[in-house]
Amino acid sequence: MRGIWLEDGALSLRDRLECPKVNRGEALVKVTLAGICNTDLELVRGYYPYTGILGHEFVGTIVEAPSQPSRVGSRVVGEINVVCGACEYCAAGLSNHCAERSVLGIVGRDGAFAEFLRLPLENLIELPPAVSDEAAVFVEPLAAALQIREQVHLKPEHRVLLIGAGKLGQLIGRVLAPVVSELVVVARHSAQVELLEKVGVKVIDEAIIGERSIDVVVEASGSSSGLDLALKAVKPRGTIVLKSTYAGKASLDCSRIVVDEVTLIGSRCGPFRPAIELLGKGVIDPTDMVIGRYGLAQGLEAFKAASERGALKVLLEPGDVRGNM
Ligand SMILES: [Zn+2]
Numbered sequence: 433m434r435g436i437w438l439e440d441g442a443l444s445l446r447d448r449l450e451c452p453k454v455n456r457g458e459a460l461v462k463v464t465l466a467g468i469c470n471t472d473l474e475l476v477r478g479y480y481p482y483t484g485i486l487g488h489e490f491v492g493t494i495v496e497a498p499s500q501p502s503r504v505g506s507r508v509v510g511e512i513n514v515v516c517g518a519c520e521y522c523a524a525g526l527s528n529h530c531a532e533r534s535v536l537g538i539v540g541r542d543g544a545f546a547e548f549l550r551l552p553l554e555n556l557i558e559l560p561p562a563v564s565d566e567a568a569v570f571v572e573p574l575a576a577a578l579q580i581r582e583q584v585h586l587k588p589e590h591r592v593l594l595i596g597a598g599k600l601g602q603l604i605g606r607v608l609a610p611v612v613s614e615l616v617v618v619a620r621h622s623a624q625v626e627l628l629e630k631v632g633v634k635v636i637d638e639a640i641i642g643e644r645s646i647d648v649v650v651e652a653s654g655s656s657s658g659l660d661l662a663l664k665a666v667k668p669r670g671t672i673v674l675k676s677t678y679a680g681k682a683s684l685d686c687s688r689i690v691v692d693e694v695t696l697i698g699s700r701c702g703p704f705r706p707a708i709e710l711l712g713k714g715v716i717d718p719t720d721m722v723i724g725r726y727g728l729a730q731g732l733e734a735f736k737a738a739s740e741r742g743a744l745k746v747l748l749e750p751g752d753v754r755g756n757m
């Protein structure tokens with residue numbers, strides 16, 4: 433099969449990859465659409481040494497499920513952490529932190545930028561007809577945005593600042609706006625600003641953000657200047673949520689964290705079902721973020737488009753006939 437392979441920081445399009453063989457309890461999924469996310473771009477830059485097929489945001493159809501054949505034909509999205517079910521974290525209900533986990537397209541498991549992928553059946557969630565493929569490909573990042581609401585007790589009176597309005601920032605803005613009275617966003621690119629304003633989220637100039645004026649800051653820019661701004665803006669006893677992975681190390685003024693007793697929270701994957709529900713009800717429609725669709729044959733061009741400064745969501749269509757000729 434065809435897929436996009438990462439090895440030693442170099443991406444390549446490979447035509448003769450072996451189609452995955454499903455293990456007990458797993459399903460083979462034919463990928464319909466997959467999204468390129470900043471984590472993919474960071475993996476190419478080397479934030480974590482990964483060799484294999486990239487990609488973890490997808491929607492597809494189950495084509496093989498030996499232990500549950502009735503599920504063949506289901507249109508699904510998939511939780512990306514594949515866990516052992518037996519370790520200390522799994523036992524505590526924190527299976528996303530399973531010590532033995534593999535993660536689709538990120539850690540020890542081939543990903544979604546290919547014609548087929550394999551995942552345990554328990555990871556695959558069937559989609560209601562109301563969620564289109566183009567919306568469903570956002571379930572994983574939308575769930576990651578929703579994780580902030582799981583981790584931080586947001587109160588209506590909180591002033592919230594979101595730094596960064598890229599692929600993930602757009603979703604975070606849409607998820608936080610309805611639950612706090614004041615959300616302001618720092619965005620650098622006009623297309624990002626336009627989309628946020630269209631959904632009623634206020635974008636402001638970072639120069640007018642007062643020092644120690646914000647209750648909860650969400651850092652989603654992945655830049656060290658974003659971290660500096662977060663630290664400047666947060667109130668004493670306030671919270672900073674880190675939502676980006678950083679290639680390399682970021683520097684941080686730790687004295688400020690100590691003196692002002694700032695809480696720093698790392699935040700990664702989130703709950704899929706609430707994300708599917710928000711998409712199904714049309715509460716959030718992320719499809720306006722799509723800036724391009726490419727067949728796998730144009731996969732490297734797709735990565736180039738996704739890496740442009742300020743680029744929003746680029747999708748890959750592994751089954752696209754034009755792309756596979
Ligand atoms: Zn992602």
Ligand SMILES: [Zn+2]
Pocket residue numbers: 515516517518519520521522527529530531532533
């Ligand atoms: Zn485990």
